[in-house]
Amino acid sequence: MSKGVRPAITRDWGSDDTGCHVLHVDMDCFFASVELLYRPELVGKPLIVGGSGNRGVVTSATYEARAFGVHAAMPIARARRLCPQAEVVPNRKGVYSEVSAKVMDVLSRVSPVIEKVSVDEAFIDVAGSVRRMGSPVEIARWIRATVRKEVGVPASVGVAAVTHVAKLASTFAKPDGYLLIPAAHTVEFLHSLPASTMPGVGQRAAEICERYGLRTVADLVAVPPARLGAWLGRAQAAALRRYAAGDEVRGIHPQRAEKSVSSEETFEHDVTDAEVLGARVVSQSHALARRLRTSGIVGSTVGIKIRFSDFSTITRSTTLSQPTDVGQEIARAALALLEKVSIPPGGIRLVGTKVEQLRPRSAGVQLALDDDGRERAAESVADRIAARFGDDIIGPARLLSGGRHPGGNWDAKDVP
Structure with missing residues (x-):
């Protein structure tokens, strides 16, 4: 669950998904969505998942709670103050992994090239699945519909040519949607984003960018490489320029062969x-x-x-x-x-x-x-x-x- 508010971006970048074989599947408010399977009477109401009492931190929250400023990693006590009407439930041990396994089971029907990044997100390469299942966007729609039907939780999907763009797309596709970034518009999309959205830009780097007036990714790449390296460090500056150029930096790394x-x-x-x-x-x-x-x-x-x-x-x-x-x-x-x-x-x-x-x-x-x-x-x-x-x-x-x-x-x- 994101800690911050997503900036407004262009939602329609075109419909050409040629070469966009990378999908990033991200379960919306995953822990809270799982809780709603057991507490359907709470659908549409503020729900916070985390520690009992006023101890612990927020694991997840529904969008109804997030509207009051509640986010992941926030102390439960503060979340209760921000949204006193919210239902607060403790984490269910074992249940989330079971639901996650069902989601991954759906993805495994699409392609064997899957990287499970965490309990609620995964990358999937669908290059070998297009002939059997349709275009990448059609596959994204199938995944969302099948996860909703068989598992009962919402999934947002980003469709792109490279992994970090697919991940960004799934973030902006929320809640419960999908977003295609055509290969031809990859750089344009990236350059339109706030600099703070780039992989590797943490609080310190974001503060530096703000100090020098680098508000967008386009601002970042406009700075001469040597100067950007002096501000952020040579390694990070070089990595950010590769990300901003739409290069594939990380790739998809499937886990060990299924047993x-x-x-x-x-x-x-x-x-x-x-x-x-x-x-x-x-x-x-x-x-x-x-x-x-x-x-x-x-x-x-x-x-x-x-x-x-x-x-x-x-x-x-x-x-x-x-x-x-x-x-x-x-x-x-x-x-x-x-x-x-x-x-x-x-x-x-x-x-x-x-x-x-x-x-x-x-x-x-x-x-x-x-x-x-x-x-x-x-x-x-x-x-x-x-x-x-x-x-x-x-x-x-x-x-x-x-x-x-x-x-x-x-x-x-x-x-x-």
Whole structure:
């Protein structure tokens, strides 16, 4: 959450997103947005997340509280004085990381080139996703809509040709929007900004800029390099000139290769129907398989996660004879595990599916003797159809009747 007030800038820089493959996804007022999932009656009201009582500092606040001057890192006592009508809630341990994981799960469906910068923001390179999902702006819209639909929190997205411009764009896209900075307008956009918005310009550098009348980035670059170096230090001055020129300074640095991919769903009401649970597992299996194929990886271990109504949780897993990226194979294994779980009278709160022991498909996959490759070929065709017409246009036949399996219970040997 930003501590300061964002300056007014031009909101429309054009619609040409050619070459703008860098997206910066930033969750709006993330901790407060998560709290609103648990306290929907507070939507539209001032909400502050932080320490209890008057101790601690503000972690996050809704825009209704920020309107009174509340911001992150502010002492709770001062925040209460500025906005006495606000509801103040303590941080929920563990919940924010769970919601963050769901957001990152959405991003992982777009591209494997992701850098999670913090619990509430990430860079993503969509160069390899344009053919499958559309233009960078279309992908940004899809991300925002999918995060809102599946996770329930707002996300703002900056679309640009380089990382620091995408990050600045996502800041100015708030609340709950997106902003494209076309490659051809990168320098013009940067030069229009206050000097204090540039990466690396902290309080001391901002004070120096103010002292010498350097109010905008354009003012900065107008100063001779030697003089700017004398004022700010040679290294910082050189870095600022690169930022102002629109050069890519940091790049995107994906984390270590994923060890697993997973998908899970918390039901609005606890479920006791085995067929509904089976339908979710089948749907999750095919979604995971599509992610694996998109990323060019296969997995050898399939697992499920079950959370009961009393919040107790179990996990089960099985190792396949050969690694796979085929949804039908994953679903068969997951359903076999699910069949061994007894559903208690209170029902099941959450079901999840996971594929582990990942490795690149290019490392070689040996087909089983009874595998003619038709299942994977059919699913690859489905990938192309879904990419063109949307995920809802095609899917496993068993799910077309709302997840009901005609003729009885789910059978792991009879999967779509």
